[in-house]
Amino acid sequence: MKKDSTLTQRIAGHQKKWYGQWHTWAGLISGLILSVVSITGTILVYERELDAWLNPDLFTFEQTAQTRLTLPQALEVVKADHPQMHIEVIYEDQFRNNCIMVAFEEGELHKQAIVNPFTGKITGSRVYADSAMGIIRSLHRTLLVPEIGKYIVGIASLVMVILMITGLRLWIPKKWNMLKTRLTIKSGASVKRQVYDLHNTLGFYFSPVITILALTGAAITFNRFLIIGLFLVSFEPPKSIESILGQQSTYDANNPIPMKVEEVMAIANREIEGGAVKGITLPHDSLGTYEMNIIAPGYAETGDRSLVYYDQYTGERLMSTHHDLPHLGKVYLNWVTPLHYGTFGGQVTRILALITTLVIPVLFISGVYVWYGRWKKSKKKAMQKKQKKQLDHA
Template sequence: MTLKQIFGKLHLWLGLASGLVVLIVAGTGILLVFEDELDEWANHDFYFVKVPQHARRVTVDSMLHAAAAYNPKLKIVRIYAETQAPDRSVVFYAKMSKTQPWHIAVNPYTGKVIKGLNYNKRFFGVVLNLHRHLCMNETGKAITGASCLIFAFMVISGIVLWWPKRWHILKQRTRIAWKSKWKRLNWDLHAVGGFYVHLVLFVISVTGLTWSYQWMNNAIYMVFDGKPMKKTEAPANTVIQPVAAGFYESLYQQTNNRLPYKGRVTMLLPEKDSLSITVNKLNHEASVYNIADVLYFEKGTGRILKETMFKNASTGAKVRRMVYPIHTGKLYGWPTQILALIAAIVAFSLPITGLLIYLVGRKKRKAKAVKKPVRVTVPQEESVEA
């Protein structure tokens, strides 16, 4: 058996084994490419507010108090506030338990809660759960992780099978015969369509491994920094004192003064009073998506204890930061999102066209076996000497 035949067998059986999962992950991926845009369009009143004349924002502390009063069972753990975007609501991320996160939107001009949403019960919450865990928690995570590994191999083996033996066949292997019969068209959609986006699909599948396997995260740091990933933890408070009125507003103002670019400020409220408060700001003015700088504030005093600027981060940390925008297509905005959308649509079609290729081939093999005459050898009678 040749190497290409071995790849063909593996491509076939691994494809059949993982096809359903790939179908689900790719199908949900199609929706998630423009998740933010679609979510904000569908829930406009949640994310946007009407800006009154001579408007003045209430303090972050007042909004935090309103969000906390929305449901006393919820614990606020993060605050999201867009700077230089006066028509945006301030969103508070809260948890009732590890599996029940909530988003609470507050009007920054009235200080009143607009609405609270159970994050997992949102449309895109369900879609994301399917995409990452198949709605099966850790079991689903293991299945999608294994399928992601298989899919990365499928892309490689697919190129091996696509590769023409002779260069004059290259033209046929690089165009889809739209006017041909459905069997040929189906093969072209699978093989040729897969060829044109194979690099994008390979990158998406490999980056997707970072959410399933810690060794993949460590590999990024080992390749670029020469050492494993180190867990980042907020520094400890040197002075512990009660939080005064206007404390979180002061953190918000300090962050925008220290980092004056347009972006989204995220405050992470620690579970322990002994840890400082982490505030990061996503830079919307950067050339690529997901560039963020981090400040650590002492709880109570509001003094900056430490700052971590993206430009000073290690190469491994920078590459790891780029994994999310590369995986989702957000790296350069709409152009790369459209590219990721096309790749996701092709990925969704591959299990379907691949299954049809297999069924057609199996039907041919059965028909050939029926038509092939069976040779029957009749033994001659042995002569018996008298």
């Protein structure tokens, strides 16, 4: 029995050594990236509110009418005032003073117009990527490195999950009577010990939330691959995958006039009982489709949200995430973004997400501090050993 216990301890010690090396080098390599992503993520928890606060000239409206304009009505007003504008998307934004947002093309630029929800008049337009919050969002998602940057961030997010797993393994005390020391910071101890305790305790208490943020961040990065994977694990036929990735309208030369937005919107409003269209993506060419973002009754941040694609000439439903996605796909669509930004539970979970994103750089800095102390100590020991060896041979 003693031999078995010794063997188990040896295996556990060897395992802990490897976990320690993975944890150290993964943290050193990806920690700086994760710190940048986390600090910008702190700001993005309240991105839309901060954007409205920073731009009062764009998002302050006087209520000049008793009722708000519908999306089709606002679209017609914008088209009449700006006939040269090629509109791509129009939607309601509840976090920016309930304005109506219009995404449009101007040359090679993708711009954003802010529309007064009572008059339909444009209060201003901009390239969002060039605004303060747009730059912070780009830094968060891509590190300001086009294309490849988002994959660097996505991989770093997966590394964060590895850091949480290895960190928890290293946190487990050898004996359960040592548990209290792992759950608290020892007062009156040296700075080095307090930093070590801070790293351990913060990592333990915040590991569930950090893991969720990291996994959802990676999911957003690798979104397309994940959706295909959800179909595969749900045993859906390949045809369903094709339909979700490439819907097209059937062009008929005998009937080349698209349906009006309000006509398709009326069809979409019947898609889910009591549902309402909150966003519309317009056809980009003769084969493009109407995409309707439909919100079910009682929708908060994680309610029943569906994307439905319609043939622009017939109004035929081509694909609906409500009907055609597997259950896992619908759960993913409704939860991944609210979980990542902490908006699923209102202000409480948003504040929790905000605090967690601040904890991540603290873990990096404290981890580097602990590692540097140990590295310096090991170097000193190696030097002393070398000097002793030289003296022995003198």
